[in-house]
Amino acid sequence: TQLLEQSPQFLSIQEGENLTVYCNSSSVFSSLQWYRQEPGEGPVLLVTVVTGGEVKKLKRLTFQFGDARKDSSLHITAAQPGDTGLYLCAGLSNAGGTSYGKLTFGQGTILTVHP
Amino acid sequence: EPEVTQTPSHQVTQMGQEVILRCVPISNHLYFYWYRQILGQKVEFLVSFYNNEISEKSEIFDDQFSVERPDGSNFTLKIRSTKLEDSAMYFCASRLGLRRGYNEQFFGPGTRLTVL
Numbered sequence: 001t002q003l004l005e006q007s008p009q010f011l012s013i014q015e016g017e018n019l020t021v022y023c024n025s026s027s028v029f030s031s032l033q034w035y036r037q038e039p040g041e042g043p044v045l046l047v048t049v050v051t052g053g054e055v056k057k058l059k060r061l062t063f064q065f066g067d068a069r070k071d072s073s074l075h076i077t078a079a080q081p082g083d084t085g086l087y088l089c090a091g092l093s094n095a096g097g098t099s100y101g102k103l104t105f106g107q108g109t110i111l112t113v114h115p
Numbered sequence: 116e117p118e119v120t121q122t123p124s125h126q127v128t129q130m131g132q133e134v135i136l137r138c139v140p141i142s143n144h145l146y147f148y149w150y151r152q153i154l155g156q157k158v159e160f161l162v163s164f165y166n167n168e169i170s171e172k173s174e175i176f177d178d179q180f181s182v183e184r185p186d187g188s189n190f191t192l193k194i195r196s197t198k199l200e201d202s203a204m205y206f207c208a209s210r211l212g213l214r215r216g217y218n219e220q221f222f223g224p225g226t227r228l229t230v231l
């Protein structure tokens with residue numbers, strides 16, 4: 001069974017601060033997706049990282065995939081109250097092998113950015 | 116922009132009753148999934164569906180669960196005899212393909228199932 005450990009579970013910071021969320025696993029994933037989920041809604045895809053060592057930027061958000069494709073991080077620069085929400089990482093299993101691409105989710109990080 | 120839709124948004128049922136949750140995936144997608152999220156817990160994979168058959172299922176997806184794509188657009192999850200512990204948000208997701216660049220999963224807004 002593949003597991004994805006996401007940390008921290010809760011993060012409460014002031015506007016303008018930087019933060020990093022981590023996802024770690026002992027398993028290799030073919031890709032890793034980051035989602036944001038609002039209360040009562042479905043996860044909304046932010047980014048997919050595929051190649052080991054890949055870095056993607058989405059405005060103030062920077063996503064990195066570990067060289068061995070077992071871990072990933074989300075870094076937010078100068079956080080704003082609008083960044084408040086639940087952030088989820090999800091690893092995609094080996095597509096085309098024995099798996100048809102199920103996602104294994106981390107526990108999620110609840111981020112609160114205070115004005 | 117195309118999106119995954121789900122109905123109903125909230126379903127309340129009595130224990131032992133059958134429920135059918137409905138999803139309309141993005142129209143040209145080929146792979147379909149159901150996930151669930153019990154309140155305060157992780158999103159968990161239930162089942163994947165491709166080419167009109169189940170391609171993978173988790174231990175949660177026992178004989179009480181079934182999936183169907185009855186026509187070209189709908190994708191349904193049926194729970195035959197609901198239990199209290201089936202209360203959760205159920206998310207449908209779809210994906211265009213498996214190859215790089217096509218393997219992103221898009222989620223619907225979810226159906227909140229409450230079993231009394």
